Every structure is written in structure tokens, then in C-alpha cells.
Amino acid sequence: DSALQAQLDSLRQQLHHHAHQYYVLDAPEIPDAEYDRLFQALLELERQHPELLTPDSPSQRVGAAPLSAFSQVEHDIPMLSLDNVFSEQELLDFDRRIRSRLEDVDQLSYACEPKLDGIAISLRYEDGVLVRGATRGDGRSGEDITQNVRTVGSIPLRLTGSGWPAKLEVRGEIYLPKQAFEALNNQARAEGSKLFVNPRNAAAGSLRQLDSRITAKRALEMCCYSIAGLDDSGLFSRHTEGLEQLKAWGFLINPEMRVVDSVDGCIEYYRDLLKRRDQLPYDIDGIVFKVNDLETQAELGFVSRAPRWAIAHKFPAQEEITT
Numbered sequence: 001d002s003a004l005q006a007q008l009d010s011l012r013q014q015l016h017h018h019a020h021q022y023y024v025l026d027a028p029e030i031p032d033a034e035y036d037r038l039f040q041a042l043l044e045l046e047r048q049h050p051e052l053l054t055p056d057s058p059s060q061r062v063g064a065a066p067l068s069a070f071s072q073v074e075h076d077i078p079m080l081s082l083d084n085v086f087s088e089q090e091l092l093d094f095d096r097r098i099r100s101r102l103e104d105v106d107q108l109s110y111a112c113e114p115k116l117d118g119i120a121i122s123l124r125y126e127d128g129v130l131v132r133g134a135t136r137g138d139g140r141s142g143e144d145i146t147q148n149v150r151t152v153g154s155i156p157l158r159l160t161g162s163g164w165p166a167k168l169e170v171r172g173e174i175y176l177p178k179q180a181f182e183a184l185n186n187q188a189r190a191e192g193s194k195l196f197v198n199p200r201n202a203a204a205g206s207l208r209q210l211d212s213r214i215t216a217k218r219a220l221e222m223c224c225y226s227i228a229g230l231d232d233s234g235l236f237s238r239h240t241e242g243l244e245q246l247k248a249w250g251f252l253i254n255p256e257m258r259v260v261d262s263v264d265g266c267i268e269y270y271r272d273l274l275k276r277r278d279q280l281p282y283d284i285d286g287i288v289f290k291v292n293d294l295e296t297q298a299e300l301g302f303v304s305r306a307p308r309w310a311i312a313h314k315f316p317a318q319e320e321i322t323t
């Protein structure tokens with residue numbers, strides 16, 4: 001009946017809102033006990049009326065039965081890899097190569113962001129509801145890990161706001177924050193089970209679980225870095241406008257994201273993040289610079305699968321931490 005449906009919709013809307021406040025904005029508005037009370041109320045109602053379950057209900061984060069294997073899926077739009085540079089001189093060469101290919105380049109702005117050391121993931125939304133999550137694989141196809149992706153709190157099960165296309169593909173990096181990595185290894189030590197060498201391996205291991213209840217315990221996070229097919233969607237003129245839109249739709253975008261108006265700004269950004277690297281709550285292995293203007297990106301195109309308009313400037317390898 002409609003009163004029951006209204007009660008379900010209200011509980012789901014409240015839980016979506018509070019999950020976004022907690023996992024994406026890191027700004028919970030209610031105490032955990034209040035969140036749990038709402039959650040239990042939803043579970044109870046859905047138990048009494050299973051016919052009113054919806055895939056985007058907050059109760060559907062932790063999957064059903066474990067899978068026997070992951071299936072391979074195709075990416076409609078290939079997931080790009082990035083070329084690397086290892087020195088400031090090479091970064092200057094990257095900028096000069098771009099300038100030489102563009103005719104009237106006066107203002108060349110770059111979007112700058114830390115390169116998170118995690119697992120590249122593609123999320124597919126249909127009519128604003130999460131329908132699939134897949135690993136990058138070889139860029140053309142990857143593993144369908146939808147059940148595991150659904151357990152990541154910073155990944156919205158349904159979009160917030162409006163204006164999204166019927167089919168939306170969002171790319172980002174799933175990672176394990178340093179603190180969660182330490183806690184996981186302390187627990188593994190206490191239980192005498194296998195230790196993870198670093199947060200990236202721990203994130204990869206957590207996403208390879210066939211039982212999503214294990215994944216759900218691993219405190220994974222996801223920062224999104226692009227909308228697939230953004231350049232020819234005509235929706236925006238700058239890469240960073242796409243990221244602002246992703247934020248409005250409920251995704252976590254890395255707070256260190258900046259726009260600079262020259263390669264000198266890139267070098268300043270690189271030096272600053274290198275200095276702050278150990279204080280960041282997650283591992284990074286470099287910086288990603290992207291030409292911000294989408295028309296310029298399209299003009300520059302790609303070499304093989306790596307874009308001419310983006311580069312990853314890697315940090316020196318961190319001295320191996322002995323666990």
C-alpha cells in the first residue's frame with residue numbers, strides 16, 4: 001500500500017543521505033546508533049515485504065550468496081592507460097610536445113591530481129542506478145566485480161540530484177586508506193593469517209573475494225577521476241567541470257584536485273605533493289596531469305592507448321616498508 005511504500009522510500013532516502021555524509025563528505029550528521037536504528041527498521045520492513053525490495057536499497061550493499069567465479073565483461077569505452085615521466089625535464093618535454101602540436105596555444109591549463117595507488121575500476125549506471133562494476137583488466141575487458149563494488153561506502157548505489165544520461169560510465173580508483181591497511185595487518189598478525197605487503201595489494205585482494213561479505217569488512221574507498229566518453233558527450237568543455245558534476249551526483253572526488261595554468265604550476269604542484277606524500281591518508285605513486293580543455297584533448301588524441309593529453313609523473317619508489 002502507498003503508506004508502506006512511502007515509509008520505505010523515506011527510510012531509503014535518509015540512509016542514502018547519511019551514507020553520503022559519512023563515506024563521501026566525511027561529515028556524519030547523526031550518531032552511528034541512529035544510523036543503525038534506521039537501517040534495522042529498513043531491514044525489518046523489507047523482510048516483511050520482500051516484493052518491495054529494490055537493487056538500489058541501502059540494504060543491498062552486501063551481496064547475496066558468494067560467487068563461484070567472476071565473469072569477463074567488455075568496456076564499452078576502453079579504459080585508458082597513462083604514459084609516465086620520471087623527471088621534471090621530461091614533464092617540460094611533455095608540455096613542449098603538446099604546445100608544438102597545437103596552433104594558437106596561449107593558455108594551456110592542466111588539471112592536477114594525486115595518482116592513487118589502488119585498482120582502476122569502471123562503474124556503470126543506468127537511469128541513475130548502479131548496475132555494474134568492473135576492473136580495468138587489459139583496458140578493453142575486465143572482471144565483473146559488481147557485488148564487491150557495491151560494498152564500498154563511497155560508491156553511490158543511486159545518483160543524487162539530476163541531469164545524468166540514461167547510461168553513465170564513471171572511472172576511478174578503489175584503494176585502501178593507510179589506517180585501514182594498518183588495522184587489517186594488525187588483525188592478520190593477531191590471527192596469524194597472511195599479511196598484505198602494501199595497501200594496493202590489500203585492495204586488490206579485497207576486490208578478488210568471491211564472498212562480498214569479506215569485501216564489505218575491508219573499509220575500501222573510491223575516488224572517481226573521469227566520466228567515460230566525456231570529450232564527445234558535449235556536456236562540458238573542461239575535464240574539471242565533469243569532476244564537479246560527479247561530485248554533485250554523489251561521487252568522491254579527490255580533494256587535492258587543482259587546476260594550474262602552466263607547466264610551472266604542474267612542477268610546483270608535484271613538489272608540494274611529494275613533500276606531503278607521507279602525511280596523506282592514502283598511498284600515491286605520482287601525480288596525474290591532464291590538459292583541462294576537452295576540445296584540446298580531442299585535438300591531441302592518443303598514441304596507441306595512452307592519451308597525448310595526459311601524463312603520470314611518478315615519484316621515486318618509496319623505500320620498502322618492512323612490516
Ligand SMILES: Cc1ccc2cc(C(N)=O)cc(O)c2n1
Nearest residue numbers: 080081082114115116173225288
Ligand atoms: C585517463 C586516466 C587513466 C588512469 C588514471 C589513474 C588515476 C589514479 N590512479 O589515481 C587517476 C587518473 O586521473 C587517471 N586517468
